[in-house]
Amino acid sequence: MKIEYIFNDYTGFVFLGSRMLPTEQAIFLCSRMDGKTSIEKLRNKFYRKYGLKLSNKVVYEFINRLKKAKMLEKKTSGCLKSKLSPTYRKEQLRRFKRARVLNPAFAGLCYKSNAQELYDDLEMCFATVDKHRVASLSRTKERVKGIIVPHSNIELSGPCAAWAYQALTYGPMPDLFIILSPDHFFSLKRPFSVLTKDYRMPLGLIKTDRIFVRALEKKFTYKFDDWEDSFAHIKEYSLEVQLPFLQYIYKKNIEKVKFISLLCSKEYHGVVISKNGEN
Numbered sequence: 001m002k003i004e005y006i007f008n009d010y011t012g013f014v015f016l017g018s019r020m021l022p023t024e025q026a027i028f029l030c031s032r033m034d035g036k037t038s039i040e041k042l043r044n045k046f047y048r049k050y051g052l053k054l055s056n057k058v059v060y061e062f063i064n065r066l067k068k069a070k071m072l073e074k075k076t077s078g079c080l081k082s083k084l085s086p087t088y089r090k091e092q093l094r095r096f097k098r099a100r101v102l103n104p105a106f107a108g109l110c111y112k113s114n115a116q117e118l119y120d121d122l123e124m125c126f127a128t129v130d131k132h133r134v135a136s137l138s139r140t141k142e143r144v145k146g147i148i149v150p151h152s153n154i155e156l157s158g159p160c161a162a163w164a165y166q167a168l169t170y171g172p173m174p175d176l177f178i179i180l181s182p183d184h185f186f187s188l189k190r191p192f193s194v195l196t197k198d199y200r201m202p203l204g205l206i207k208t209d210r211i212f213v214r215a216l217e218k219k220f221t222y223k224f225d226d227w228e229d230s231f232a233h234i235k236e237y238s239l240e241v242q243l244p245f246l247q248y249i250y251k252k253n254i255e256k257v258k259f260i261s262l263l264c265s266k267e268y269h270g271v272v273i274s275k276n277g278e279n
Contacts, residue, residue: 025050027084029062030071034088035081042080096231101198101205106237110153111244115202118154122248125158129166143171149245151181151238165245173250176209177259181238188265193229195261199240203247209258216260233263 025046032045043054066072066082073081073088081088096102107113112121147164150157168174183193194216198207233239239261250257 026062030066030082030084032085033072033080033082034085035073035079036087037080038078039080093231096234099197101200102234103200104202104240104243105234106240107202110237110241111202112154113202118202118244119248121154121158122162122244125154125162126166126248128159129162131166134163134166135170144168149242151241154241154244161242161245165249169249173253173256175258176212177246177257178262179239179242179259180262180264181236181242183232183236183263183265184238188229188232188263190229191265193232193263195230195233195263199243201243201247203244203251204254206243206247206254207258209260212258213260229263233261236263239263 028049029042029046032042037045039059043059047053063072063080066080071083073083104113112118144167147167149161149164154161194213196208196210196213198205243259246257246259247254
């Protein structure tokens, strides 16, 4: 049986769509494809490291596998740049710092990247909800202030998540959604991290409440835009998979939906709702 592994550089970029057999030698070559090192110099570095000479056939077979796995960013003057190289990561970090709006990292992986297909999937998820039962549960208590939601891909956990989100529809739309997500990769150096960027999702733009974030920031002794920690949001899917559900249930007021993403260092997640500044 052929086993395929997922390439992961463990620094903030998870290439979930890039599948090939990563060996120590493969990662060595990829990390040195910086867009400046020629193929000949690459072969020399490999020889100094492992004492083996790579033939032209082996080198170009490897390059073709990288292309198929979409691991190469570009080729200039005979030099290759791999998505596992430090230079690639630095470029992405610079882009991340400048951007006020992020494109979704997991569209096409955890949920459909096509807006109509994603909407159809959400419709099927909410079709499984017993709305009368959810409504009766909502009437027995005060207004829903928080929900606990699974964060797998929509095909696996979407119907379960739909039950939770349906409960939010039996009341006025909250001013703000605070989404608490677990840091699956244990990359945070602090207890939590807040990202102050908007997301351009397949169903449209969803905005971060920066005013609330700055007000919250004043209660702490450090700034939230610590790039080393906020960078961790790129590879964390548990937040991103919640956003299509919010956009679906509030599709008539989609431009009014605001949220803040709070990435937590412990395994706790859910959605906390704030109305008129109340906790």
